[in-house]
Each structure stands twice: as structure tokens, then as C-alpha cells.
Amino acid sequence: MTRRTHFLRPIRPALFLALFVSMPAAAQAPSAEWEEAEDEEDASSDEPDDLETSAASESAAPSVEGAEPVPAEDADPTTGQEAPARTPTSAVQAAEAATSADVDEARGGGEAASGQATDVPPAAPTPAPSVATPQSPVGGADAPRSLVAEGSNYWRPIRRGLSWWGFAQAQYHSSQLSEDQLAPGGAPLNRNQFELRRARLRIDHGWENAAATFEMDGSTVNGLAIGVRRAEASLLHRGDGDDDAPPLVVVTAGITDLPFGAELGESQRDRVFMERSIGSLALFPSEADIGLKVWGAYRFVSYAAAVVNGQPLSGSGFARDPNAAKDVVARVGARAPIRDDLRLDGGLSVYTGRGFSPGRDATKDSIVWIDENNSGTAEPYEFIGVTGSAAIPSRNFDRWALGLDLAAALDTRLGQTRLSGEVVVASNMDRNLLVSDPVLISRDARQLLLTLSLVQQITDYGLIGFRAAYYDPDSDLIEQRAGVFHLRDQTFWVLSPTVGLTLPHGRLVAQYDFIRDFLGRDERGVPTDVRNDQLTIRLQVDL
Template identity: 45%
Template structure:
């Protein structure tokens, strides 16, 4: 099986590297190795967080944690004792992993002392493990760290029409919208961390909702930039499946996750408990969740309808075999039970069908509809397995990143062609994968391309002249993008999604590609 071979090769490569990759492969924020007293941290000392000049000062945001500080500097030491003092975010230019500012002696006015330059913009390729909140947020009172971002965009779709769909839903898809407006508050201590994040958007009308609410016990790794040995999290948090699910929407250049990921997981977060961490190059994350991912669509119920929970996890590696090469990847799984809702009891009724179409009630046109008893709800099994691989190479031109992911699933589509084997009478098998490439053009530009493929039902049939013939419902999306950016301040990205599917009918009534390509121009600003 090809994915297996690729994974074996990948693990073999990872195993040959003894270096521990400092970047956290986990999806959560990583607080650099914690001092017992943040205020007493020694500047420049490995594994220490430089204290901010003032915990109440609002400093301009700096670059988030660089992708991979060398592990050589991370001298191992026992974990420090617990402390109730909060860990605070370093201010601009002093974020964890960045080169600490070296005191510069006063010189002549011709050569004034240079302010510490912000680190290179690596946020784009940084995983959520170095998500900017605690490394580039604004530290407020009580050690609270505030961060956020706003994504405003204009999008136009070939399918757009100035009409209303049934149910008064506008068919116009050419519009301005706020895709995400997120505000996040973090507070961290030596052994604990709490995060609250809210999201507002106008994707389907103006809505505000909870995006993340989690409390964690953390057993930290003293090594600089390394993920904690153990983190136990409870609350609303990311689903640890694959790469895209834990990749921050803030740092991701592509507008949305791939089609397969969106189908299997309509939203990134879910409520439950999770255990995650890392040791050396090994990363793990296991979660026990409701199995109802939070969607940003208003009115969509996210209350868990059944007692069964989803068991989700990812085991992976994160390593740096060379100074300019970063390799990470893993395998993921999901096992749980979906829910087929039963129907309410109904009262008896009468239906008129105007058989002769004369607009008059004639004999034989009334049909009695008897009362019906409620039908029971049923649960059904579902699973998904996936593998992901990411390669990042740094050159003078900028960073190049090649990554991809593969999903195989059954009855797990919860967002697009929602799978319900009770209703369809047979299990629904899904296959999805994507390959993406991103190339930084110095610090100021980015180009990229992603091809993603999703087959929502591998056993689909269509009817042609009364005969059932195999039919492919595969959706292929080709997404080039180009963008410019002011590192850590603003980015402007244009993405074209060329979508090839089978949702239209040609002149013979045969399924064919629907003209539904989309162009999106997004401006993202950091708070």
C-alpha cells in the first residue's frame, strides 16, 4: 500500500535524526521552558523566558516563535518546580526562541543603538505549536495575554446568481465578508494554562461564538522550545487529526482547509479531553471527544446526541535532520459513532393532489395520511485514518514548504455529503488527499499551490437510461495563491479555486463539471 511505504520511509528518515525538533508539533501554544519565576529569568539563558519590560505595556507584536531553533542549545535540565506565578509573554523582539537583545553600549549619535530587530517572519510556516498568542500577543493585567486577528475578504464565485434559493437563502456568492475575527486570551503558569478564544464572522450572517475554551495541566519540557512532556487538556479544543486540523487559520496561507478535511470535520474544535506532548522527535496527541465538531454555521446544533464519544489521535515525529530542513509528519485515527436521528410521531392528515390539474377538488383526489409513530434513533460506527507529511526547506529565497495528507474514512462525512448508512442502507466510504506547496519570496511575498481531492462516496451509482452505472462524485480543487505581506502585521492574498466535480449535467443529462470556481482576495491583519 503506497501510503504505508511512504510512512515507513518517512519514519526511517526521522529515526536517523537524533536531534529533537524544538518546534512543538502539537496544535497548542507552547510556552518556552518555564522558569520558576519569570521575572528572575536570565536573559539569553537557554530554556528561559525573557521577562517583558512591563506586563502592562502594550508592545507591538513581534514574529512568533521561529520554526526551529537548534536543539543543540537546549541543554536538558530537570523540570523546574511548580510555581503559581504566571508565565508572561515576552514583548516584541524578545519572544521565545528569538535572539535575545544584547545590551549595546552608548555610541555616537551617528550610530545610535539599534533596537532589537524582530525575528524573521516564520509565522506562516510555524505550526500551531508556535501559534503567536503567547509569543507575540499583548500582555495585559494579571499576566493575561491578548492576541487576535481579523480576516476580511472579497470572494466571487462562478455559481453566483442574484436569486434566492428555496428557503430564502441568497444565491449570490459575490460578496465582502469577515471570514474570521478572533480574540484570544491566554494565561499560563508553570503547571497550568487556560485559554479562551471567541470568533466573530459574517460568513452566514453576523455571528459570535466560542472558538476555544480549554484548561490544561502541563508537565513542561525544560528544553527550549520543546513541547511539554505531558499536557492534559479539558474543554473546547482542536481535534488532533492530521495536519490541517491543528494548523492555525491565522498562519495558514490557503483560505480554507482542504475539501476532505472540511467534509470530515466541519469545524476544527470539539469538546472533550486530550492528552498530548512530545519527547525528542516523537509527538503524540490523543483525545476523547463528543464527536460533534463546532461549526461556525449558525443554527447548527453541536449538542452531542449520543453517549458514544470519538477517540481521536495522532502519533508523529518532528525533526530537523539538517539546519535548513524541517521534517514532520504522523499518522492519525478516529473511531466513534455517528447518529441517525429518529422521526417524531405525526398526526393523521389529508393531502389533496390535483390529479386532473383543474384546480378543483374532485373525487379521488383526497388521500388520507395516517398518523405515524415515532421512529427510534440509531447510532452507527464510523472511522477515519490518515497520514500526513511536511517538509520545509530554507534557502536564500525564503522558505519552501511541501506538505500533504491522505484520509481514508467510512461514514465520517459530517460536513459536505453527510454520511448516514442507516438512511442509505450501506456504509459510505470516503477518500481524500491533498498536496500543497508554498514558497516564500523573501519576507515580502508568497506563492503557493494546492491540489486536493475528495471522493465522498466510493460506491456511488448513477442511473442512465434505467441502468445503474458507477459514478464518481470526486471533487478536485486546484488552488494557486499569490500574496504580499508585511511580516506579522498584514498580509494580502489572492487565491483561485478551480473546482472540478460532477455536480452539473451536460447536454446528454450526464453528470459533468459544474462551473463553480472561486476567486478570493483576503486581507488579514494582526491584533
């Protein structure tokens, strides 16, 4: 029996190889009975042969638990270098690894290996962050969604990668000035209607030292209009801040927001009240202008300075900039956290530039007939001669504005409370309501703007607010009544209570504007208030 065992031992590996190659894949692993018989036979064999077989097996197969690459058995005869490592995927290599492990376990030497080698798939690589995934604007989920979603433009971060967002504002607007009539020229006087106030879609892409922004806006307030709201190309230096912090220095060119006051820097998406105050709309018909802006923030200080055309993009002025002079506008602000639940914001703004008076064309002498007796027949005394006038050339004039804004935000159990105020003094800056033209009136027109607002968040699902706005378009206007000169009062007072319902991606707000002005006349010809209050109910949904 001993002689037969030693006779078969030299050819046993070849027999095992042929057996495993011929067996099906499911039956190639050695059975438990076969392993037990082999262990007994190995124990009765001579010591040198078993050690040699075990060493050969261990050099050809690594530990199965680690599934590490198996070194090559032979070197490449052409290069003399070892062949690349391979993994034990074949059935023969699995059997050799199992046999080596059984021998080691039977002798009690070394750590026990597993009985069968299996393919261990490589770990899936960590996917890189997609640059096409939409990102939320400033604020995030932790910010009060009824008051802060995008944040002030003066503290706007520029994130790396591609992001987009937008919102739609649909509203019903009603005014006491509404009439079912047509104005001279054919424009309807009805103001009670459903409107699409804003439909914004914005795309941002930021890199390490560059960024681009493109924003479209649609509206039906004065007919269907779609245009570019913002188009910015920027170079920047981020400093030590991350993507959620404003860059240290940004140089922006294109259609960009004007850095003046708090209302111009407030996002239309975040604004609780329907529109900017009446004075802000008079001085700045649109928030954006075309030019070059340098802005940024460092710790608690923000800054912005721009050189712009000075021509509003609201469509109410010239299609192109009428003069070569450019306007300069700047703001320096600060944000100071007094306590964990209290924060103060403020800023000082300045605007200086050159306005444009279009002048007047020359006219010829003419004759005018006025039918005073309504007879339909021309009488000699009903003809009046009108002397022609010479042309008045276009001229530039100086204009400026100085503003101060302050705000305080307090976090309470009920929600965030925000109190803000703004004051602006200006000269020849009205470009929308009672347009300033000192060339025609031969003097400067001084403006004064005051705004005070309070907004209280009621949990995450409601808000109430109140705003008082005062605007004086011309503090030095004098008129004559019954032979007596009077200082004419053209001031506006607008009181706006607001109530709203807020949801994670939507807001329903109602606002009533009590407007007090001196645009009308009583039976004596004295300026009096015109009934022009208005109601607006708006539904806003964010994309």
C-alpha cells in the same frame, strides 16, 4: 607664637563646628586657601597631637570614594549595642572627612582620599518583567513571517506570564453560483460580497504547572456571529525545556483543537491558503471540540490524544451532544532536521467514534391531490392516497478515519519552500458536505481525501502557492438511469493557485479555486460539472 598655637588647638574643633553650622550650605565646604593654611600649621605642630587627631577623624569617616556607611561613634546606652550605621550626609561629616583626607595626604601615609564627600544615590533596582506585556507567538522575528508566525498546535509552547495576540481577516468573495435571487425559505443566493472572515482575540496565561487560554472569534460569512473559539484549562509538566519549547506533558480540558492530520493542527493565522481543503472541511466542519486532551512533545516526537463529544461546534449539527458515546482521536508526529536548511515533518492520525442517526417521526395516512390537467377542478383520478409510516427510532452507528501527513521545508536564498501532502481514508465521517447516515441508506459510506500543496516564499515580501485537493464522499454510491444501474461518481477536484504580498504585520493574498464536480446534470440526465469556481482576495493584519 608657639604658645598661642597650642592654646587654640584644644578648642579648634568646636570653632570649626560652629563655623560650618552657621555658614550657608553652598559655603560649608572648606576653601583651598584655608586647607593650605591648615596643612602648614599641622606640619609645624607636635607629632602626637596630629596623629591623635588623624586617627579620630579616620575612625569617624570612611573613604569618600566608596561612600560606605559610617559606623556609629557611641553605643546605645540602653542596650549596650552599637547604633545603626549612618551615611555622611551632613555638612559637618563632610568637613571632617575632607580634613582627615588632607592630613593623610600631607603626611604621605596611606592612599589619598577625595577632598569632599558627596551623596551617592543607591542603584535603582532591576525592574521585574511585566506579566502584562504582550508576547509574540511561536516563531519570533527570525522565522519566515510569510510561512510561520504561530506554528503548529502540535508543537505549541506554553510561556509563563500573561500574553495576548489576535488578527483580523477581511476579504472579498466571488462565486459563479451567485444569483440575485432568494432560495426557498428566503435565504439570498448572492455570494459576491465583502466579508469579515475571522476576527480573533486570544489571551494566554501560563504558570509553572498550569495554564489557561481564552480565544474569541467573530465573522459575518453567515451573518454576524461572535463566539468562543477556544477555552482551555491545562495542567502541565514542563520537563527540562524552557518557555519556547513544548511541555513534556499537558492535560487540557475545555474547547480544544482536534489532534488529527496536518490541516487541523495548522494555525488559521499561518495558513497561506484561504481555508482547509474540501475534504477536511467535510469530515471536520470545525477544528475544535469539547473534551479532554493529553498532549506534549519530547525531543523530535510530538503526541496528542483526546476524548471529545464528537459534535461539531460549527452550528450545523445539534446544539448538544445527542449520544452518550464519546469519540477518541489521536495523533503521533515527528519533526526531523535532516540538514540545517532541510526539515521533515510527519504524523499518523486515527479517529474512532459513534455517529448519530436522528430517525424519523411517525406519519398518518393522507390524500394528495395533483391537478394533472391544470383545470383547477379536482377530478377523481387526480387523488392519490399516501400511506402513513411508523416512526424510526434514533440509532448510533460506527465511524472512523485514518490519516497520514508528510511535509518538507527547505530554506533557500529565495525563501522557504514547503511541500506537504495528506491522505485520509474514512467511513461514515462526512458531517458537512454530503452527510453520512448509514441507517437511512442501509450501508456504510466510505470517504477518501487527498491533498498536495506547494508554497514558495519569495524573500520576505511575497509568496506563491498551489494546492490540489481530491475528495470522494461515497465510493460505493449506485444509481439507476434508464433501467441500468451505474456507479455514481460524486468526487470533487479543487485546484487552488495562490499569490500573496507579505509585510511584517500584514498579508494580502488572492486565490482562485477551480472546482470540478459532478453535481449537475446534462440534457440526458448524466451527472456533469457545475460552474461554481470562486475567487477570494483577503487582507490579514496581525495585532
